[in-house]
Amino acid sequence: MLLHQFVQIAKQEALKSPIKHKYGAVLIYGGQVISKGYNSFKRTTGVKMKQDVL
Template identity: 40%
Template sequence: MCCSNSDERFADIALREARKSPVQFRHGCVAVIGGKIVERGYNNYQTYSKDGLIGTSCSCHAEISVLRKCLRRNITGKMNLYIVRLSNSNDDMLSSSPCKECYNIMGNFNIRNIIYSENNNILIKTKYNDFKPYHQTSGKRAIIENRVQQFGNF
């Protein structure tokens, strides 16, 4: 699916959100309904939430930060999520496709499209139902590997 000029504009706003992130791999996200930004956020070191949206993770991902805000404000319209990862050395966009855990949480919301950055400043736009998450975050892998080391293989 092709990205429009407005998709690029919203991705640029997500990029500005990513600049605020204290995390090594800086991600930003904006939620858009009817051409208007309804929430924005970035990844951070929060590891627990009473709403249950932050699970077993080393950080709160940008898209989860935004969805938590939508939940608190009871925002339920069909939304597009724009997710961008910012390079640490310049303003280049890097791969920010949602991880498996975030994708599963998105299923509880009314997500129409996911627009995310790939390496070399490329934007990918896909319908939520057509997206196939393929990776687990490095933090999640570290947690799993640590548990395996502590408890051994069964």
């Protein structure tokens, strides 16, 4: 694959993000995509979050 193909994959991943500032990532090893992903947020309803809100 060529560099621009990896960039296109990263762009496609970024579009999956539910966040305003979208980021996509591609992990390449030996010229092959071995992982890909995008940024998201983690919902928590634990005690710490409740303490921070108060």
